[in-house]
Amino acid sequence: MTAPHLSRQPPPKPPVRPRNWPPPSVPPSSRHVVRMPHRFPAPRRPLAVDALAAAAGLGLGISLALGISSQTVSALHAPGGIATALGRVTGMLSGYAMVVIVLLSARIPPLERALGQDRLIVWHRRLAPWGLYLLLAHAVLITVGYARAAKTGLLAEIGQLLWSYAGILSATVGSALLLAAGVTSYRRARRRMKYETWWAVHLYTYLGLGLSFIHQIDTGAPFVGHPLATTWWTSLWVGALVVVLTFRVGLPLYRSVRHDLRVAQISPAGPNTWSIVLSGRHLEKLPTAGGQFMMWRFLRRELWWQAHPYSLSATPQAGHLRITVKELGDHSTALSCLTPGTRVAFEGPYGVFTADARQSRNVLLVGAGVGATPIRALLDDLPRDTHVVVLLRGTRPEDIAHLDEFERLVTKRRGLLHTLTGPRHTLRLDAPSLHTLVPDIAGRDVFVCGPDEFTRRVVTAARDAGVPAAHIHHEDFTF
Ligand SMILES: Cc1cc2nc3c(=O)[nH]c(=O)nc-3n(C[C@H](O)[C@H](O)[C@H](O)COP(=O)(O)OP(=O)(O)OC[C@H]3O[C@@H](n4cnc5c(N)ncnc54)[C@H](O)[C@@H]3O)c2cc1C
The missing domain is CATH 3.40.50.80 (Nucleotide-binding domain of ferredoxin-NADP reductase (FNR) module)
Incomplete structure (x- = not known):
């Protein structure tokens, strides 16, 4: 077995490549690293984790209490009463879990800085199946409970629920969309599909959640005739929507417009690897740190609809940023053909690898x-x-x-x-x-x-x- 080549300084010289950093367009006098206003320091981890756990625990307690307090002793003793009661509690827990799952992937900057996007996504992935199991349990238990109360068969009860109760049909469609996102996220299924297909299916979960919300408020026992509970639940869901729209749409849009990034230069950085230098405005105001990544959207006809993560390969310098991309699939390969001047939108910066x-x-x-x-x-x-x-x-x-x-x-x-x-x-x-x-x-x-x-x-x-x-x-x- 041949030993790997290990060298201390000086390492073997790579072939000479045209220099792209600092960008040649930058005059020599300004080729110094512009000290970025360092992004806000990461909050102490245990504090952030504790605060998050406390808030999540409080919300869980309130949801559970609402589910339980909507039961009466006589209703529990009626035919199907236990199944219906359990159906209501699992429905409340599922609804609450969905909000937490969405917030974990909402890219909320303080949370992201404290815990890192990868860890938040791991939690999102762990919790998501439980939200779906609770959703399925809710649907089955409510159907069984109502069927026993009406002394009818399950199929007849499903028909009755779908056509006679306000919002149940749309909630069923919503649940199907949520289940599709869950099934396509299983490792085996995901490996067989393109990332973009998986992402598109995932996008429909927002529609699924919207469709299921209406029936919760209109027919949910904890809410009918309980304005305080309705206000709390509506604020929770609308709040989650506002957070998602702010951090996944508003902030990226604002930063993309403000910094007006454009491709400035593309040059080889190794076999099948390209350096892409981007120029922009006010980059000293972009709160980024070395080691972070962004989701990049190159605004060209065939690329604008995909956002891919690439790390910065140098901290911003004199109005320029740089990423370095290895050709792996269709998106990364297409980047070598970008032309200078191409506009670039981005989300981020993200990551705690700093x-x-x-x-x-x-x-x-x-x-x-x-x-x-x-x-x-x-x-x-x-x-x-x-x-x-x-x-x-x-x-x-x-x-x-x-x-x-x-x-x-x-x-x-x-x-x-x-x-x-x-x-x-x-x-x-x-x-x-x-x-x-x-x-x-x-x-x-x-x-x-x-x-x-x-x-x-x-x-x-x-x-x-x-x-x-x-x-x-x-x-x-x-x-
Ligand atoms: C935090 C982070 C930082 C990264 N930094 C760099 C970098 O600096 N330089 C670099 O060359 N590569 C980087 N990558 C990897 C890069 O994102 C993928 O190689 C690229 O997205 C592949 O896309 P494709 O269409 O070319 O290939 P595909 O064949 O479509 O995908 C190859 C694999 O990349 C993953 N992938 C594809 N699209 C995405 C996406 N939109 N989001 C997340 N994962 C995706 C999938 O797991 C897929 O199996 C980074 C990835 C992450 C998660």
Whole structure:
């Protein structure tokens, strides 16, 4: 077995490529890093998590209390009474869960800064199936309860509910849309479909929720004749809608118009990898940090309807931003054909893979392939007194995007740069090999970004090498 090529400075030289950063259009006098007004510091995590848990717990308690208090003892003893009561409680819980599920993916900036979008999406994914199970239980229990009360068959009761009760038909259509989103999100189903198809099905969940809301207020026992309960529930749902519209539509629209981003330059950054420099207005007012990503929408006929996440590969400089994209599928490949002047809309910045996450003054930055891009931007943004060791992995030196810039920045910081090249099967990435490269690794914060398997291995190796879990930070390129 051949050993992977490991080098300390100076690393093997990648082929010379035209420089795109700082942008050549920027006059030499202004080629300094414009200090961005650092985005608001991330709130202390435990505080944010505690506040969130307390608010969610309070809402859950109120919903449960409303569901239970709408029962009477005599109704419970009537035929079908228990099933109907359980149906009402599961309906309230399902409705409440739907609001929380929507809010978890609403990209609320303070929450996003405290917890990170990837963690919020993990919670969204874990809670969503329970919302759907409760929804199904609600539909079945109410049908059974009403059928027993009316002493009729289940099918006859379904017909009765659909055609005689206000809002039940639209709620059924809404539930079908919610279930479709749930089914298409199962890993096996999702792997078989294009991301864009999955996304479009997911978009219909908002319609599904809207359709199901009407029957809750019009026919729900906790609300009929209870104006206070109706006001609380309506405020909860309308509030969630306002939050979604504000942070998923309003804020991105405002920022896109304000900063007026356009493609300025496209140049190769490695095999099938492109650097895209964007110019814009007032970029010093964009609250971003190295290591963050944005959802990019390139306003060209065939691309405008898709927004894809790409990390900044340098912090903004003199009116310019840069992303670095590896061709993987249709969207990333199409970007190499963009023409200068193309308008760009964006959502974000998002992510907690930033200098704010550090717990110590010494860091190890690890990047593989195009995963080196947020690491490159992070390097711009770490405070001057941070001691950095950078470990970059690529099959060949030219596979490591922006290697020349890494060299320059690491030298400037008097840090250490290791490049790890060679075929994958020759690479050992375990605790002893990390320890050999970085003997003081246990006292450092470790930032990792790369393909899933690579990231998992580095995270495990770092833990085994004694790095506390709270000092390990990773960015995942798969949602
Ligand atoms: C937080 C984050 C930061 C990223 N930063 C970079 C970067 O700096 N440079 C880079 O080259 N790549 C980056 N990626 C990966 C990049 O988003 C995907 O490679 C790209 O979206 C693939 O789209 P496609 O149409 O070319 O390929 P497809 O073949 O359509 O997709 C390939 C895979 O990418 C994922 N994907 C596709 N579209 C999206 C989407 N809109 N949102 C989320 N995931 C999607 C899917 O899991 C899919 O299986 C990042 C991803 C994430 C989540």
